[in-house]
Amino acid sequence: MKRKSLPKSAPAVSTNLTDERCPNGVEGLDDILAGGLPRAGFYLVQGDPGSGKTTLALQFLLEGLRRGEKVFNITLSETKQDLLKVGAITRLVPR
Numbered sequence: 593m594k595r596k597s598l599p600k601s602a603p604a605v606s607t608n609l610t611d612e613r614c615p616n617g618v619e620g621l622d623d624i625l626a627g628g629l630p631r632a633g634f635y636l637v638q639g640d641p642g643s644g645k646t647t648l649a650l651q652f653l654l655e656g657l658r659r660g661e662k663v664f665n666i667t668l669s670e671t672k673q674d675l676l677k678v679g680a681i682t683r684l685v686p687r
Contacts, residue, residue, distance in 0.1 A: 617655030618648065646670060646678045654684055 613628035622628050629635060629652075637645045649665055656663040667675070679685025 614652075614661075615655055615659075616648070616652045617658070618651055646675065647682050647684070650675065650679055650682070650684045 612631050613622075613626065614631050615622045615628040616625070637648060639645050646667075649667075653663045653665055670678075676685060
């Protein structure tokens with residue numbers, strides 16, 4: 593049985609992870625994550641109350657905005673006022 597070979601025009605796989613990553617803006621975390629979270633993914637952040645889920649999400653969104661990217665956040669339990677309060681406490685959003 594003859595094996596089919598890949599066409600010569602097959603796209604090359606990128607080995608540069610930074611091209612495919614979204615920096616999160618948290619000092620040190622991007623280093624651990626090899627430049628940030630993989631692009632085009634959906635991420636669920638889970639943890640106990642007060643563990644920093646909302647702060648991490650706001651930091652990630654603000655880093656995306658700083659870089660001129662479109663950002664999107666879904667929360668099931670926090671209101672706009674809750675998010676603004678956390679942002680003000682953490683100094684991510686001006687009061």
